[in-house]
Amino acid sequence: LSRTVPLDPHWVKLHMSIRLKTTDLKVGKLGWQTAQVGVYFKNADNKQIGGWPKRPDIKTDTDWFTFTMDYSIPKGAKTLTIVPGLLHATGSLECSDLKMIAFERGALIDAVLPDDEKMYWGQEPVQTVSATRSRQVLNGLWGFMPARLKSDSQPLAYGWGYIRVPGSWYSPDTRLSLDGVIAQGNGSPWQDMQLKTLNRAWYRRRIKVPTDWHGRRIILHFESISTDAKIFIDGREVGEVHWPGGGDVDLTGVVQPGKEATLDLLVIATGDEKFIDQYMDADVVVKIKSSMQTRGLTDDVWLESRPENMHVQSVVIQTSVRQKRLDVAVDIAKISRAQTVELTAIVKDSDNKEVLRFSKNCLLQPSESQTVDLTQNWSDPILWEVGKPYLYTLHVQMTSDDLLDEYTQRFGYREFRIDGREFLLNEKLIHLKPNRVYSHQFYASNRHLITNAIRGYLHSNFNVLELYTDHQRPEQRGAYRFARHWADIADEQGMLLIYPLPKINSYLSHWDDPQVQRQWQTQVDETYRRVSNHPSIVSWVFTANRFGFRDDQNPKRIGQSEFLSGSPVYQHRVKPAYQAVDMIHAMDPTRPVTSHSGGNVGDYQTTNCYLNMIPLQERENWLSDWSVHGDKPYMVVEFGLPLYTTLLRGRSNYVKASATEPFLTEYAAIYLGPKAYGMETSGYRQELTDRYLHDFVFKRWHANEVIEHEP
Numbered sequence: 001l002s003r004t005v006p007l008d009p010h011w012v013k014l015h016m017s018i019r020l021k022t023t024d025l026k027v028g029k030l031g032w033q034t035a036q037v038g039v040y041f042k043n044a045d046n047k048q049i050g051g052w053p054k055r056p057d058i059k060t061d062t063d064w065f066t067f068t069m070d071y072s073i074p075k076g077a078k079t080l081t082i083v084p085g086l087l088h089a090t091g092s093l094e095c096s097d098l099k100m101i102a103f104e105r106g107a108l109i110d111a112v113l114p115d116d117e118k119m120y121w122g123q124e125p126v127q128t129v130s131a132t133r134s135r136q137v138l139n140g141l142w143g144f145m146p147a148r149l150k151s152d153s154q155p156l157a158y159g160w161g162y163i164r165v166p167g168s169w170y171s172p173d174t175r176l177s178l179d180g181v182i183a184q185g186n187g188s189p190w191q192d193m194q195l196k197t198l199n200r201a202w203y204r205r206r207i208k209v210p211t212d213w214h215g216r217r218i219i220l221h222f223e224s225i226s227t228d229a230k231i232f233i234d235g236r237e238v239g240e241v242h243w244p245g246g247g248d249v250d251l252t253g254v255v256q257p258g259k260e261a262t263l264d265l266l267v268i269a270t271g272d273e274k275f276i277d278q279y280m281d282a283d284v285v286v287k288i289k290s291s292m293q294t295r296g297l298t299d300d301v302w303l304e305s306r307p308e309n310m311h312v313q314s315v316v317i318q319t320s321v322r323q324k325r326l327d328v329a330v331d332i333a334k335i336s337r338a339q340t341v342e343l344t345a346i347v348k349d350s351d352n353k354e355v356l357r358f359s360k361n362c363l364l365q366p367s368e369s370q371t372v373d374l375t376q377n378w379s380d381p382i383l384w385e386v387g388k389p390y391l392y393t394l395h396v397q398m399t400s401d402d403l404l405d406e407y408t409q410r411f412g413y414r415e416f417r418i419d420g421r422e423f424l425l426n427e428k429l430i431h432l433k434p435n436r437v438y439s440h441q442f443y444a445s446n447r448h449l450i451t452n453a454i455r456g457y458l459h460s461n462f463n464v465l466e467l468y469t470d471h472q473r474p475e476q477r478g479a480y481r482f483a484r485h486w487a488d489i490a491d492e493q494g495m496l497l498i499y500p501l502p503k504i505n506s507y508l509s510h511w512d513d514p515q516v517q518r519q520w521q522t523q524v525d526e527t528y529r530r531v532s533n534h535p536s537i538v539s540w541v542f543t544a545n546r547f548g549f550r551d552d553q554n555p556k557r558i559g560q561s562e563f564l565s566g567s568p569v570y571q572h573r574v575k576p577a578y579q580a581v582d583m584i585h586a587m588d589p590t591r592p593v594t595s596h597s598g599g600n601v602g603d604y605q606t607t608n609c610y611l612n613m614i615p616l617q618e619r620e621n622w623l624s625d626w627s628v629h630g631d632k633p634y635m636v637v638e639f640g641l642p643l644y645t646t647l648l649r650g651r652s653n654y655v656k657a658s659a660t661e662p663f664l665t666e667y668a669a670i671y672l673g674p675k676a677y678g679m680e681t682s683g684y685r686q687e688l689t690d691r692y693l694h695d696f697v698f699k700r701w702h703a704n705e706v707i708e709h710e711p
Contacts, residue, residue, distance in 0.1 A: 001084060002081055002082065002083040003081070003082045003083075003098075004081045004082075005079065005080045005081075005100065006078065006079055007073060007077055007078055007079060007080055008102065008104075010104045010105060011073055011102045011103065011104060011105075012072065012073055012103060012104065012105045012186070013070060013071065013072055013073060013102070013103040013184075013186055014070070014071045014073060014080065014100055014101065014103070015068070015069075015070050015071075015099075015100070015101040015102075015103070015111075015112045016039070016067075016068065016069050016070075016071065016082075016099070016100055017066060017067070017068045017097070017099040017112075017114075017115055018037060018056070018066070018067055018095060018096075018097065018098045018099070019064055019065070019066050019067075019095070019096040019097045020037070020056055020058065020062070020064070020066075020067055020093065020094065020095055020096075021062060021063060021064045021065075021093075021094040021096075022035050022060070022061050022062050022091060022092065022093050022094075023061055023091055023092045023094075024061065024090070024091040024092060025059070025060060025061050025086075025089060025090070025091035025092075025093075026089060026090045026091055027059050027089045028087070028088035030088070032087060033087050033088035033089050034057050034058055034059050034086075034087060034089055035056075035057075035058040035059075035085075035086050035087075035089055035091070035093045036055055036056060036057055036058070036084070036085060036086075036087055037055050037056045037067070037082065037083070037084045037095070038052075038081075038082070038084075038085070039053050039069075039071065039080070039081070039082055039083075040052065040053065040081055041073065041079070041080055041081075042077065042078060042079045043076045043077060043078055044076070044078050049074050049076060049077060050074030050077065053069075053071050054069055055069075058093070061091075064094075064096075066097075066114070066115035066116050068112075068114040068115055068116070070111075070183060070184055080100075082098070104186075105191070106187060106188060106191075107186055107187060108156060108159035108185075108186070108187035108188070109158060109159065109185065109186040109187065110143075110158055110159065110160045110161075110185055111160065111162055111183035111184055111185045112183065113141075113162060113183065114182065114183060117141060117182065118141075119140075119141055120141075121207070121208075122206055122207070122208040122260060124136050124137060124138065126210050129304075129408060130395065130407065130408050131403060131406045132216075132306065132307055132311075132403065132404075132405050132406050133304065133305060133306045133405075133406065133407070133408075134210065134213065134304065134305045135302050135303070135304045135305075136210065136302060136303040137300065137301070137302045138205065138207065138301045138302055138303060139165050139166060139300055139302075140165060141162050141164060141165075141182070141205075142162070142163055142164075142165050142204060142205045143160040143161070143162060143163075143202075143203065143204035143205060144160065144162060144163035144169070144181055144185075144201060144202070144203060144204075145159060145160050145161065145185060145189050145201065145202040145204070146189045146190060146193050146198055146200070146201050146202075147189070147200035147201055147202050147266060148188075148189055148193070148200075152200075152202075152266075154232075154264075155202040155204060155264060155266075156187070158185075158187065159185040159186060159187035159189055160185045160204065161181055161182075161183050161184040161185040161190070162181070162182050162183045163179075163181045163182065163203070163296065164179040164182060165203075165296075165297045165301055166178060166179075166297060166298050166299050166301075166444065166445050167180050167181075167296055167297065167298070168180055168226065168294040168295050168296050168298055169181055169195050169198065169201060169295050169296045170195040170196050170198065170292075171293060171294055172196075172292075172293065173293065173442065175442040176293075176294070176442050176444060176480075177442060177443050177444045177446050177449055178294065178298065178445075180195070180296075181195065198269075198295070199268065199269045199270055199295070200266065200267070200269070201266075201267050201269075201295075201296065202264060202265065202266055202267075203264065203265040203267060203296075203297060204262065204263065204264050204265075205262075205263055206260055206261070206262055206263070207255070207260065207261055207262075207263050207303065208258075208259070208260045208261075209255050209256065209257045209258065209259065209261070209303065210257060210258075210305075211257050211258035212257070213257040213305040214257045215308060216252075216305040216306060216307065216308055217250065217252045217305065217306055217307065217308045217309075217311075218250075218251045218252050218255060218257075218303065218304075218305055219248045219249070219250060219251065219252075219303070219304050219305070219306065220239075220248065220249040220251050220263075220301075220302075221248050221301065221302050221303070221304055222246040222247060222248075222249075222297070222299070222301055223246045223299035223300045223301070223484075224244075224245070224246045224298050224299035224481050225241050225242075225243065225267065225296075225297060225298070226243065226292070226293075226294040226296060226297075226298045226477075226478045227242070227243035227244075227268065227269050227270055227271075227292075227295075227477045227478050228240070228241065228242045228243060228267070228268045228269075229241050229265045229266060229267045229268065229297075230265070230266045230268075231249050231263070231264075231265055232263070232264040232265070233251065233254050233255060233261050233262070233263060233264075234261050234262050235262070235264070236254070238251065238254050243477050243478070244477070244479075244481065245526050245530075246299065251303075252308065265297070267296055267297065269292055269295035269296065269478060270292075270477065271476070271477045271478055292478035293476075293478050293479050293480055294478050294479075294480065295478060298444075298481070299445055299481070299482070300445065306405070307404060309334050309336060310332065310333070310334045310335055310336065310398075310404060310405070311332070311333055311334060311398075311404075311405045311407075312330060312331070312332055312333075312396055312398055312406075312407035313331040313332065313333035313369060314407075314529060315328055315329065315330050315331070315394065315407060315533070316328070316329040316331075316532050316533065317394060317409060317411045317532075317533050318590055319413045319414060319415060319535075320415055321383065321413075321414070321415040321426045321427050322415065322427060324377055324378055325375060325376070325377055325378065326345075326347075326356070326375070326376050326377075326378045326381075326413075327373065327374070327375050328345050328373070328374045328375075328394065328396070329371055329372075329373050329374075330343055330371065330372045330373075330374065330396055330398075330407075331369055331370075331371050332364060332369060332370050332371075332372065332398070333368065333369045334368070334369075335364045335365065335366055335368075335369070335370055336366060337366055338364065338365055338366060339363075339364055339400065340361060340362070340363050340364070340400075341361070341362060341364060341398050341400050341404065342359055342360070342361050342398070342399050342400075343359060343360050343361075343362060343372055343374060343396060343397070343398055344357065344358070344396070344397045344399070345357070345359065345374050345376070345394060345395070345396055346394070346395040346396075346397065347393070347394055347395075348392065348393045348394075348395065349382075349392060350391060350392075352393075355392070356376065356378060358374065358376040359374075360372065378413075381413040382413065383413055383414055383426050384412030384413055384491075384494070384535040385414070385425070385426065386425065386430070386463045386496060387458060387463075387493075387494040389412060389491060389493060389494035389535070390412060390413070391410055391412050391492070391535075392410070392411055392412070392413065393408055393409070393410050393411075394408065394409045394410075394411060395407070395408050396409075409533055410491070410533070411533050411535060412491060412535030412536075413535075414426055415590075416496075416538040416539075416590075416591070416592075417592070418592050418603055418604060418632070418633055420631065420632075421559055421626070421630040421631060421632055421633050421634070422633065423604075423633055425496075425538075430463070432463060432496070432635060433461055433462050433463050433464065434462065434464045434465070434466055434498070434635055434636070434637055435457055435464075435465055435466070436465075436466045436468055436596075436637050436638055437453075437457075437467055437468060437486075438468045442480075443485075443486075444480075444482050444485075445482055447485070447488075450485055450486055450489045451489050451492075451493065454486070454489055454490055454493045454495050455493060457495065458493065458494070458495060462495075463495070463496055464495070464496035464497070464498060464538070465486075465490070465495060465496070465497055465498070466497075466541060466637050467483045467486060467497060467498065467499055467500050468500065468544065468596070469503050469541055469542065469543055469544045469596060483499065483500055484530060484531055487531050487534040487536055487537055488534070490534070490536035490537075491534050491536045494536075495536055496536060496538050497534075497536045497537050497538065497539075498538070498539045498541050498594065499531065499534075499537040499539070499540055499541070500540075500541055500542070501523075501524050501527055501540050501541065501542040502520065502523035502524055502527060502542070503542065503544075504520060504542050504543045504546075504576070504577070504580055505543055507519065507520045508576055511576040511579075517579075517583075520580075521583055524542075524583070524584065524587065525587060528587055528588060532588065537591070538591060538592075539591055539592050539593065539594060540584055540588070540591055540592075540593045540594070541593075541594050541595065541596055542580060542595060543577075543595050543596065543598065544595075544596035544597065544598075545596060545597050545608070546577075546595065546598065547573070547574045547577050547595050547598040547599050547601040548597045548598055548599045548607070549566050549567075549570050549599050552564060552566075552599045552600075552605070553607050553609065555621070555622050555623070555625050555626070556625055558605065558622075558623065558626045558630065558634050559604075559605050559626040559630030559631065559632050559633065559634035560626070560629055560631060560632075561600060561632055562631075564599055564600035564605065565600055566599065566600065570599070574599065574600070574601055577598065577601040578601065581593050581601065581602055592604060594635075596637055597637065597638070603632065603633075604633035604634065604635055605632060605633070605634050605635070606634075606635045606636070606637040607634075607635075607638075608637065608638035609636040609638065609639050610639070610640040610642060610643035610646075611641075612640070612642035612643060612646045613642060644701065644707060644708065645657040645658050645701075647663055647664050647667050648660045648661065648662055648663060648701065649661040649662075649663060649696060658700045658701050658702050659697055659698050659700045659701070660696060660698065661696045661698065662688065662698075662707060664707070665679075665680055683706055684706055684707075687704070687707065691704075
């Protein structure tokens with residue numbers, strides 16, 4: 001059974017849609033022996049060209065579903081053949097409603113929305129945040145069009161494709177769980193277009209402002225944009241948003257409650273640095289090529305309403321188990337005149353029942369912002385614990401004669417601190433079992449993936465995760481910035497986090513310049529403002545592999561400040577780090593600070609502890625001196641049995657060793673004998689061939705999945 005369709009020479013693209021259903025399907029032993037709908041092109045000589053385009057490939061029984069795909073027509077193609085069938089499989093494959101839509105070269109035609117996708121523009125639910133605030137999330141499908149010319153001041157009326165928000169129209173890493181363009185339009189913006197090299201694009205959607213937002217300030221909020229954007233309403237430019245922190249655009253007076261408007265964004269994705277430093281150890285630095293890891297609207301977008309003028313800008317909550325006290329710092333913005341207001345803090349439990357209320361009258365002075373502190377004793381809160389998270393909601397009401405504003409903030413009541421060489425959570429000794437999560441950014445903002453990952457770590461008896469700082473580079477525009485989603489879900493799951501502040505490395509070469517210090521401090525303050533109220537965040541980390549030294553894992557030095565102070569040269573090198581720690585403490589005195597594998601920098605020592613082939617008895621005794629003389633906590637944030645470079649030929653530093661010949665099979669043969677060679681996989685052998693350069697030098701094996709998992 002097949003169908004052959006002649007192709008018009010003016011056609012450049014085909015959109016196929018077909019409904020499919022399988023019953024009693026039993027596939028063959030090989031991966032290609034499935035239920036399929038083959039699609040292929042042939043030239044004038046009836047020879048297949050263009051390879052094998054993507055096709056439905058069904059391996060289990062399914063109810064009716066719709067498969068859609070856009071196919072670019074290869075040059076020289078004269079016919080398209082569609083062949084449904086069971087390839088060395090049994091059962092039944094039913095097909096229905098086959099549709100093909102052709103697009104001509106140059107014609108400006110909007111993409112056909114896939115049948116299993118829906119648009120919800122103007123139908124988004126409105127979330128009531130408080131009595132004075134609401135929010136409307138604008139995530140979902142947006143129109144998308146490449147902006148090929150820098151002179152483009154407005155997008156074309158037709159030729160739109162579709163992209164998902166949050167999403168990235170291109171990422172060099174296929175592990176990133178972030179959707180991109182789901183359907184391409186047709187016309188000049190799309191001709192010979194490569195998403196890999198595209199750095200300017202238009203986004204479009206319709207918005208409808210809720211009717212009851214009259215008299216409120218209306219804000220368009222972006223959690224993150226990679227990297228910059230101009231915002232237009234009905235063709236009028238109304239603001240800009242820039243890397244790295246996303247931001248707000250005030251639409252008050254530009255949009256009207258109860259009416260629709262067209263929202264356009266010109267998103268420009270540009271990087272700064274051609275190469276960046278990656279520290280493998282304090283003395284081992286590698287220059288790696290900087291790349292745009294994401295491009296586009298990479299995080300949540302929403303409309304929000306709040307009081308038009310004076311309002312509560314933010315709150316910072318601090319809880320003390322020792323003192324049985326709740327402290328709330330309320331930041332009030334846009335104070336136009338001197339006036340007295342009453343601030344009332346109301347704490348509600350998980351059942352939305354009020355459990356605590358306290359208030360304070362305060363005199364506000366005309367200013368852009370003023371902070372008011374509220375304090376209340378609290379003798380019997382339910383504590384937030386590892387694996388037993390309990391979350392409260394704080395409502396801060398600001399009133400004069402009437403309610404002026406109500407601000408809400410979720411929090412957990414807990415205290416984390418250091419006592420000598422021990423960690424205490426809620427005044428109880430806790431032995432931290434850490435895991436460094438390098439790949440946390442690849443989950444993007446996918447709550448399902450993050451939730452399951454954290455549950456898996458808890459099930460495996462880890463109780464603290466270090467979200468690795470390597471992606472928190474202010475100088476690397478377009479880098480992953482999804483750590484806050486882990487904090488949201490860690491709050492709910494009861495997992496402790498060591499949270500990354502902006503990495504200090506790129507500031508160190510000019511650290512003596514006060515302006516450079518202020519630039520870094522501004523980035524740190526911004527991060528703190530966004531995540532300070534997460535109970536899961538119990539410590540800050542601000543760099544990795546930068547401030548350690550060769551002897552900092554000596555069992556006679558571990559966790560002993562006097563012996564970790566190092567040489568005068570080392571002390572000079574880490575002076576900026578000590579200053580940075582003091583700056584972080586001034587911002588947040590409630591959380592300890594560390595530097596990943598950073599020697600004596602921070603409130604506790606962390607190391608990359610790869611003891612490798614050291615005898616077992618020495619390993620067991622490794623911390624014996626610290627257990628008697630240590631004056632600060634010690635944490636192993638990387639641990640290997642052994643590190644893979646131990647099984648390579650090289651014996652110099654990490655970078656050089658990681659580019660040498662693997663001896664994995666030879667080491668296995670110590671225990672397995674000759675049969676170890678017979679157990680080598682074809683993938684491992686092929687990788688040895690493909691990565692060989694010359695004279696026993698290979699392409700670096702760092703983070704190579706074959707060498708880590710396959711042999």
